[in-house]
Amino acid sequence: MAKKHRIGIWAQYSIIFILVTGFILLPYHLQNKSLIHRYDALQQHIVAIKNIRIILGEILNGNFSFTDFWSWNLGIGADQFQIYSYYGMGDIFTYIGLLFDNYDTTFCVIMISKLYVAGLGMLLLLKNKKIYSTFGILGGTFVYLICGYTIHSSTSHPMFLTPIVVLPFFLLSIDRLFADRRSFLISVILMWALVSNFYFAVFVIIAGAVYFFMMLFDKEKGYFERWKMVLNVAIKLLLGIGMSSIFLIPTVYAFLHSTRAEVPFANGTILYPLKFYINFFSTYLLPPFNRSYEFHGTYALITLPAVCYVFMNFRKYRNVCIGLILLGLGFISPIFAATINGLATPSLRWEFLLGIPLAFATAIFIDSITKITKKQFIIISIASSLFVVLANFTNGLGKEISPYVAFLLLILAVLLAILPFSRHTIKSVPLVKCYLVATTLFNVTFSGFYYNSEFGNNYAAGHIDREATNKYYDDYLYGMTSDLKKVVNSQSFYRLSNTRKANNPSLGSAINNRSNVGAWSGIPMVNSYFSLQNENLGNFSSYYENTDMVMTEPLRNLDNRSVLSDYLGIKYLISKQMDDRPLGYDLKSKRTFNDQTVYLFESKHALPLLYGIDKVTSTHNSQNGVVREQLLPIAVAIDDKENPEIFDKYKNISPSDAAVEEVPIIVSKDEMKYTIELNDSSTNSEEEFEYFIRISNPKITYVNSFQNIKEYINQHPKTIGSLVDAIKEESKVSPSGSTISIFQGEKLLNLKYIYGNHEPSSFVPVDSMLFNLGNSNNFSISNEPLTIQLSSTMNIDLGKIEVFKSCVSKDTYRHFDELDRSSLGDVEINNGLITATSNFNTRKIISSSIPFSDGWQVEVDGKKIDTFIVNSGFLGFDIEKSGKHSIVIRYQTPLLKVSIFLSVFSIIIFIFWKFLINRYVRKH
Numbered sequence: 001m002a003k004k005h006r007i008g009i010w011a012q013y014s015i016i017f018i019l020v021t022g023f024i025l026l027p028y029h030l031q032n033k034s035l036i037h038r039y040d041a042l043q044q045h046i047v048a049i050k051n052i053r054i055i056l057g058e059i060l061n062g063n064f065s066f067t068d069f070w071s072w073n074l075g076i077g078a079d080q081f082q083i084y085s086y087y088g089m090g091d092i093f094t095y096i097g098l099l100f101d102n103y104d105t106t107f108c109v110i111m112i113s114k115l116y117v118a119g120l121g122m123l124l125l126l127k128n129k130k131i132y133s134t135f136g137i138l139g140g141t142f143v144y145l146i147c148g149y150t151i152h153s154s155t156s157h158p159m160f161l162t163p164i165v166v167l168p169f170f171l172l173s174i175d176r177l178f179a180d181r182r183s184f185l186i187s188v189i190l191m192w193a194l195v196s197n198f199y200f201a202v203f204v205i206i207a208g209a210v211y212f213f214m215m216l217f218d219k220e221k222g223y224f225e226r227w228k229m230v231l232n233v234a235i236k237l238l239l240g241i242g243m244s245s246i247f248l249i250p251t252v253y254a255f256l257h258s259t260r261a262e263v264p265f266a267n268g269t270i271l272y273p274l275k276f277y278i279n280f281f282s283t284y285l286l287p288p289f290n291r292s293y294e295f296h297g298t299y300a301l302i303t304l305p306a307v308c309y310v311f312m313n314f315r316k317y318r319n320v321c322i323g324l325i326l327l328g329l330g331f332i333s334p335i336f337a338a339t340i341n342g343l344a345t346p347s348l349r350w351e352f353l354l355g356i357p358l359a360f361a362t363a364i365f366i367d368s369i370t371k372i373t374k375k376q377f378i379i380i381s382i383a384s385s386l387f388v389v390l391a392n393f394t395n396g397l398g399k400e401i402s403p404y405v406a407f408l409l410l411i412l413a414v415l416l417a418i419l420p421f422s423r424h425t426i427k428s429v430p431l432v433k434c435y436l437v438a439t440t441l442f443n444v445t446f447s448g449f450y451y452n453s454e455f456g457n458n459y460a461a462g463h464i465d466r467e468a469t470n471k472y473y474d475d476y477l478y479g480m481t482s483d484l485k486k487v488v489n490s491q492s493f494y495r496l497s498n499t500r501k502a503n504n505p506s507l508g509s510a511i512n513n514r515s516n517v518g519a520w521s522g523i524p525m526v527n528s529y530f531s532l533q534n535e536n537l538g539n540f541s542s543y544y545e546n547t548d549m550v551m552t553e554p555l556r557n558l559d560n561r562s563v564l565s566d567y568l569g570i571k572y573l574i575s576k577q578m579d580d581r582p583l584g585y586d587l588k589s590k591r592t593f594n595d596q597t598v599y600l601f602e603s604k605h606a607l608p609l610l611y612g613i614d615k616v617t618s619t620h621n622s623q624n625g626v627v628r629e630q631l632l633p634i635a636v637a638i639d640d641k642e643n644p645e646i647f648d649k650y651k652n653i654s655p656s657d658a659a660v661e662e663v664p665i666i667v668s669k670d671e672m673k674y675t676i677e678l679n680d681s682s683t684n685s686e687e688e689f690e691y692f693i694r695i696s697n698p699k700i701t702y703v704n705s706f707q708n709i710k711e712y713i714n715q716h717p718k719t720i721g722s723l724v725d726a727i728k729e730e731s732k733v734s735p736s737g738s739t740i741s742i743f744q745g746e747k748l749l750n751l752k753y754i755y756g757n758h759e760p761s762s763f764v765p766v767d768s769m770l771f772n773l774g775n776s777n778n779f780s781i782s783n784e785p786l787t788i789q790l791s792s793t794m795n796i797d798l799g800k801i802e803v804f805k806s807c808v809s810k811d812t813y814r815h816f817d818e819l820d821r822s823s824l825g826d827v828e829i830n831n832g833l834i835t836a837t838s839n840f841n842t843r844k845i846i847s848s849s850i851p852f853s854d855g856w857q858v859e860v861d862g863k864k865i866d867t868f869i870v871n872s873g874f875l876g877f878d879i880e881k882s883g884k885h886s887i888v889i890r891y892q893t894p895l896l897k898v899s900i901f902l903s904v905f906s907i908i909i910f911i912f913w914k915f916l917i918n919r920y921v922r923k924h
Helices: 009-024 026-030 040-060 080-086 092-097 103-129 134-145 148-153 158-179 185-196 198-219 223-243 245-256 274-285 303-312 318-332 334-340 349-367 374-390 403-423 426-452 469-476 481-489 517-521 535-543 562-567 625-631 705-714 720-730 810-821 896-923
Strands: 033-037 463-465 495-498 570-575 585-593 596-603 610-613 615-618 636-638 660-663 665-670 673-678 689-696 699-701 738-744 747-754 768-775 786-792 795-797 800-807 825-830 833-840 844-848 856-860 863-865 867-870 874-879 883-891
Touching: 009 026, 009 103, 009 134, 009 426, 026 033, 026 426, 033 040, 033 103, 040 080, 040 092, 040 103, 040 158, 040 469, 040 517, 080 245, 092 103, 092 158, 103 134, 103 158, 103 349, 134 349, 134 426, 148 158, 148 349, 148 426, 158 185, 158 198, 158 223, 158 349, 185 198, 185 223, 185 245, 198 223, 198 245, 198 318, 198 349, 223 245, 223 896, 245 896, 274 374, 303 318, 303 349, 303 374, 303 403, 318 334, 318 349, 334 349, 349 426, 374 403, 403 426, 469 517, 481 495, 481 517, 481 570, 562 570, 562 625, 610 810, 610 833, 625 660, 625 689, 625 800, 636 844, 636 867, 665 800, 673 800, 705 720, 738 768, 747 768, 786 795, 833 844, 844 867, 856 867, 856 874
Parallel strands: 495 570, 615 636
Antiparallel strands: 033 463, 570 596, 585 596, 610 844, 660 800, 665 673, 673 786, 689 768, 689 800, 699 795, 738 747, 738 786, 825 833, 833 883, 844 874, 856 863, 856 883, 867 874
């Protein structure tokens, strides 16, 4: 009799994976799109991948030193190791992708290989339990692998996929540890998680801790045995942490010293808005159209009856139920969500953890198909059907059943229809299980295809065309990349920037502003868009009230402010409008690009990177950002409380020396609109001015859903219909923030979007706002009144409104020229190694536009001296003696050398320990 050859479960998984992912990604092929989304994937991840390739090449060629981790092309300067470690420098999949030269191929290989290994990990975790059938394992694996989180992340965020990959292997390593206490797999997997991305590794560790204690109380009996196991795992976790130190410690340091480090816990919220709860049902099942709180949902329909079944058998499947309950709390209150999210914001980026209990529940359900009683069948049918029907009540509580919900109801009917027949004959069981798995695969595949395709959410349309990465960045600089490199590199160190309207005439769309074109093109451009930004740049923007600041872009375009731009050494500005430029910037050249005129402006007063100054002002003054900006070319701002011995040695400049005047105004308010009458008759036509409007102590009330419903009912007849209409209105998805727009007549002068406290990743409390209205070239104070228009879901009282005019006169330029003449001599800049000389007649503070970091060390004549922060964000130091001195400024990534030592030491211990255990096992 011929022997039957069965296809192994690994081969079955591989075949199904190719078919499912191929169909989900088919819309990209049909639309000639790359997997690179034009937002974060293009503007952050591809830039990181390119520079990791460059760094790796330099290291392999022996042309790289520790100081080379500093780059002047990451905004105004940043640490490549810190930033790119967060974006995958320690991720093994990044290096698999780097085997390919084409960026589309690189990105595709990274994403698909991560998806494949993630599913393989889940398959191994389920298989290792040795209680599930092949059908149960495959069903659970694809429930885990294909959901909204992975569908979205696989074309947007490589690092978001990392925890999906690591999590099942980490849980598997815990299983192995209970099976064999000598196992070191948990140390290796933890190291893998932490070097890949420490932020997402936190979620993996939290899930692992819960899983470990569940297993501990199940597997170990007795107080002493449990403590032995806790000690065992603690030692091996410490070993894993030690081995990962090379990436972990510098990245954690960067995070703790970033603009993201200080955010209100849970954004100050207790409950989600009502629309989140109403739309939860649809988001859980349907391809997401809003991703509120970064919840992607789109879970397989089979998880509904599976969850019902395990809860009806709570005692038997206690651990699965507890996992679902714990994670469910995060969807009930932002407090629980923020707790899981590292005691920070209420983002639901950890939702991928839900895939684990759902996968186990699905495997249990498929393998228990013959054990479902009639009563359980009725409960499962009613509960699942009700959930699907509630999924239709989304974004306005529509009365008509949406096509996708109708499709889900059909799938549910197909799933449930087979259950009554599953108990008739034993022979039919494999066929029934196969039927359930096939239906589930069809469900998840169609969800992914719908999300990407033109007839669905059409997410593929937001991606760049294939082979368009280089073109995007060249077009961003209007085809001037090579010319700008020549212009910038032909002179002393200066920077380049775009004006506010260069890529965004309406000032509103962040996607056109957010870019890392400098890091891509090798040009020192000011704006930088990465998750980790130096906290001192945020402090600088806050101190000078730069309204352009957001956490991921602390400087952006500096709101076209003249003195700030010159201080940061921005010699060149690109714009598409002749009048869209700060004072002091004159036309250098213009060109036509894609039927648009593009202007390049040049400043003759941009400061060098380092210069000497002998006047100070205290950072503890109570002045506004306009006054502080005016003082920049006159005196250096330092903290007189932290550096009293330095502050007292120099002449203290009073804020009253600033040439800033307040313009008399009359303010009137009409609901969401403020009108400001300007009354200034002192304008001197021989002087040039910048004009600002300052809003201080605004009162922002975050109205909750129940208040909105109550207000709606009060404005309408008090009937059940009004209540339904109020809930319907409140369920509509809308931005939770506010836009403040400032007009003069029909002309938009400035605007700012204020993130609401229901924006999980971007919310920052607002104390004051300073808007640049324009300057003498493009704004007249004698024209029409100003209007401030609010577009908001919140109640806002703007508080105190003031208008200032700041004189940018010949004296201002004279001060800049004096600082330029007092610049350091013989300056040579080689990434993080700067050499220079000084030759001053008197004692001087060396001020700079080098972002302050503990990684900077300064030596004067071979002797290390103390550094301090100047102008609330930058590197400064004191040259105590006059005369000629040699200066060396050196950067090294904070704690990197210590981290390398810890990693090497831990790896040696790991190898030695493993060797001893293996030797002991062979001997006994």
